[in-house]
Amino acid sequence: MTTADQAPASATHGWTDAWLAAFEAAAADPVMLLTGERLLDRADIGQVHINPGTAKTTLTAPKASRPHQPCVSVSLIPGPEWERIYRAIAATGEHADNIAAGRLPDTRTTFAGADVLPIAPAACDITFTCSCRPDPGICPHSAAVGYRVAQHVRANPGVLLTLRGGSMKELRTLLRSPKPTDPAPAPGAEPAQTGIDAHDAFSRFTARPTHPQSARERTTRTVPAPPLDGLRSDPPAPAPTVLALRLLARDAAARARDLLAGRPVPVGDDPVQDAARLLADPAHRAHLEHAAEQLGLSILQMRDLALAHEYGGAAGVEAALWPLAADARVLAHAEAAIQPHRPAPLASLVSQDNQLTDAAARIQLRLGSDGLWYPFTDWHGTWRPAPGPSRNPGTAYKAARRALRDR
Structure with a gap:
């Protein structure tokens, strides 16, 4: 967690880290997470709509024939708990200007007290759904949404309040309300000012990053010097061996x-x-x-x-x-091309996304982004790549059968 003497009060790394820790733990699939992060730069991602309990968008993957509708759902904090959370934040008396400007300070990432719930969700509070799959669960599209939410949190941590069912407006209202211990203003005195100085606000605006940082760009890595031929022992950790x-x-x-x-x-x-x-x-x-x-x-x-x-x-x-989108006509042509080579031609043949699966023959073909059909064979319940990709699906199917015979 960022402390007051480590970063300015307007920094948002702590909130981003808190979101990423919960989101990645909830996903629990490193391959899907890496694929989703890669989609941030490769896919056409619409505006992410962040509402109480949900963050959703429309996403079209590269070379996909149709868009998907991924959604990351977050459990809401019960309504009665929010007043206690707001009062716990206001009671600190810290960073009132930042909160009044719509920002949450990193020094209070959880606002956890004996009877106050944390704002940042836990892994068990997050679930994933997407139109690309019939059942709930992580997929590359919903993983991309999770990382896009991290970018929004970095720019404005108040979106976490929205996701959890809270409101920055209510928090700012509470901060502006006079406390019972505050002295009443003298007759004719100027009203107390809230917010921040205009020059300070403009300097913060001009200092903002032009492009949102990647969710993982949080540290600067030191590039190790080239190894010398005479090096015989490992350099100190964490340098490579x-x-x-x-x-x-x-x-x-x-x-x-x-x-x-x-x-x-x-x-x-x-x-x-x-x-x-x-x-x-x-x-x-x-x-x-x-x-x-x-x-x-x-x-x-x-x-x-x-x-x-x-x-x-x-x-x-x-x-x-990961699965890719494929034209239905291309899949139909591939089904016809492999039919003469199937050992059980009447067995079911499943077509989904870019994949043709002949479960009875323990063979699956996948259409790659380069137009080649890649053969896979069943290896104790997992699909293992086989040699022999080809533009002809019949040739790729025969390569898969040959790989099964050679085992």
């Missing part, structure tokens, strides 16, 4: 060679994609367990993403991570 530094140096050299040779070099700052790219090289598989731990994934998930990159590059990882 010698093995990790040498891996990064080899990867940088390989990418430089590709650039000089005119070969395409993948770009981007998605840590999951980058880890999958590095681990696709068998020489780097020794780092798989550590990478999975750092990204909050299981070893099996990290291994499958590395295989997806080995077989299909970045588009293969994207197909493995």
Whole structure:
């Protein structure tokens, strides 16, 4: 939590951190969270409507054929509790000018007392729904809404009061009300002023960030110096180990060679994609367990993403991570193309989003953003990437059958 001597009273990091901690714990799915954060820059996201108990919007993912309506729901604080919360805030006598201007100080992130409820929600207070799935639960679209709410909270923490059923207007009204201990104004005296000085208000306006910060851009990372050939022991934590530094140096050299040779070099700052790219090289598989731990994934998930990159590059990882929208006519053509190759042609074939699933054959095909069909096979209840993506769905289906035979 930010303290008064660490940041100005108008800072909002504490409220943002409180929201992110609860939201990410409620989601409990690192892959969905990373995907949702990535959608902030890639998707067409409408205005987020923040009302008591809900934050919702309309979101159209890249190359999607239709928009989705994700919603993050937050349980409300009971009405009678709000008067106690307001009075607890007002009783502090701190930062009255900021509150009068519609801002909550970071030094009072929870306002928790013996009989006062905290304003920031807990993980159990947050649920997710979206038109992309029939049942409640986290998805990339609702994760994106959660991170967009974090941006709103950073700019104006008062939206948390709205989400929880409170009102900044009522809080400001209470602050303006004379306290019983306040002396009555002398006859003819000027009325007491509330708010902030106009010059101060304008300086705050001009000092605001032009673009909202990413929900995770809270610290400045120090870039380590290049490792020396004579380095034999690990540098002090939290710097990378010698093995990790040498891996990064080899990867940088390989990418430089590709650039000089005119070969395409993948770009981007998605840590999951980058880890999958590095681990696709068998020489780097020794780092798989550590990478999975750092990204909050299981070893099996990290291994499958590395295989997806080995077989299909970045588009293969994207197909493995989340469902994409696909044209119904393309799916119908793919169903007809794979029918002659199915071992049980009368068994059910499920078509959803960009996926064709032949459960009886233990095969699933996924249409990637690059137009290739990526084969997956059932591996003890999970879909594992298989080699052989192709523009022809029939060819990709046969590649999946071949992968099952070769196990």
